[in-house]
Every structure is written in structure tokens, then in C-alpha cells.
Amino acid sequence: MTVGVVGLGLIGGSFAKAYAEAGHTVLARDRDKVIQDFAVMSGTAAGPLTEDNAASCDLILLAVPPRAAVECLRALAPRIGPGPVVLDCCGVKRPVCEACFALAREHGFTYLGGHPMAGTHNSGFRYARANLFHGAPMVIVPEDFDDILLLDRVKKLLAPAGFGRFSVTTAAEHDRMIAFTSQMAHVVSNAFIKSPTAGSHKGFSAGSYRDMTRVAWLDAAMWAELFMENRDCLLAEMDVFLSAMEQYRAALETGDEETLRALLAEGRRRKEEVDGR
DSSP states (O other): OEEEEEOOSHHHHHHHHHHHHTTOEEEEEOSSHHHHHHHHHTTSOSEEOOTTTGGGOSEEEEOSOHHHHHHHHHHHHHHHOSSOEEEEOOSOOHHHHHHHHHHHHHHTOEEEEEEEOOOOSOOSGGGOOTTTTTTOEEEEEOSOTTOHHHHHHHHHHHGGGOOSEEEEOOHHHHHHHHIIIIIHHHHHHHHHTTSGGGGGOTTSOOHHHHHHHGGGSOOHHHHHHHHHHTHHHHHHHHHHHHHHHHHHHHHHHTTOHHHHHHHHHHHHHHHHHHTTO
């Protein structure tokens, strides 16, 4: 199998390493030529992915932010042809899928939206690893939900990455869910660490602090773009969160321990309910 990877950050680099480790040919492209050349020198990539060799790929993975993914595919589109399956790995789907489905129809290639649900707070090729996706969920957004053969083909193409399960959904549903499961977590973590108290936390913090602040260590440019592209869904989740916080604050401000106890118990019950405990 020949796999083209656009973007050699944590996600793209991990895909490249996974396919190379499995014995497949990887063609890679990164805006940083030093990283691209290093991927070749280290044996992860056999060479660069170009407009001239894109059609030779079985799978092309766009592992760059949303706007860059659309821009890159627009440049590659006339040269891809009917052979490869193109899959983006962006954290939002509506703007990417809308543009890329149109490009695929216009130029006659196969495209699906995708989002590997794995990662760390570190970024860059140096932190990429071949087993990053082992057991992780993979979200697929097809244009045609009835094309079972295509979905089966995509699962086989992605098999070397080692995903644990696949979810097939719409771009709108993906963005609604990701605003809650990922984007809100990053916003809250990033805001939480801004407390003046954070500067003197050492000696007073344990697992809860570590878990709460882990994703505050983020790529500001990338996450700002993701938030803006999904701002309607993220704002809706923020409104729910802020409304809940007002209830806790009001109970504390008025010394209403009974209400506070009820709010905390409700939160625990909700956690047990949604996690199936």
C-alpha cells in the first residue's frame, strides 16, 4: 500500500510511522521542509508527496488544520484521479467536508471526512509514535451513508493504524459532539490555569490538578481556528456550562449547603449515567 500524508505533526507523523512500521510506502509533505526531509532520512517516508505522485497513492491523509486541509486538497484535486481515497483528519467537519465533498465531485476522486480520536498535549513529529491510534476510536463522515463497500474499504485502508472502533456520522453531529467532548475541555482547562493561585500550586496538587490542566498545554493557533470554525456549537456548550456554574456560585454565595449538596449529587449521578457505571 502507498499512503500519502500531508502534515507531519503529532497526528500525521503518527500515521506515517504506523504505516511505515507495517511495511507500507509512505509519501509525506510538510510545510517545514526540515521535518519533511527528516522523515525521509529517518526511514519513515520514502519520499515527498507531490502533485505528480498523488495519484499513485491508495490513501491520502490530510493531517493539517481545517483551512490548510481545504487549500491543500484544492491544489492536489486535479491530479488525484479515481484511485486514492482521501481522508482529512481535522477536528471540525462541517467547513472541511462541505468544501472537500465539492472538490471530490468536481474532480472525480473519493473523499471522506475523518477524525482520529487520539492525541497528547505534545505536538510535532518528535512526539509522533506508531502506536498512537491503537485501540482509539475513529470517526468517519461519508457523503453517502449507503456505500457500505466504500466504508469497508476505508476500514481496511486504516487497519495498519490499529483503531479500536469506527463511528460513522454526519459533519453536523460530529461538530456538535466534539464541542462538548474536546473543545470545551480545552477551553475550561486553559481558563482554569489562569488563576493567580496556579503559580504556587506545587506541594498542594495531585491527580485532579494534573487531569484538569493537561490540555491547557495546547497549540494556540490550531485550537483558535478549530474553535472559530465550530463557534456556534462551542458557544451552546459554554452557555450550558456557565449556567451550571452560576448555580454552584449562588449556592456558595448564599451559604445554601443543601442546594450545593444537591447540585454535587446531581453531577455525580450524571457521571455514573453517561459512563454506564
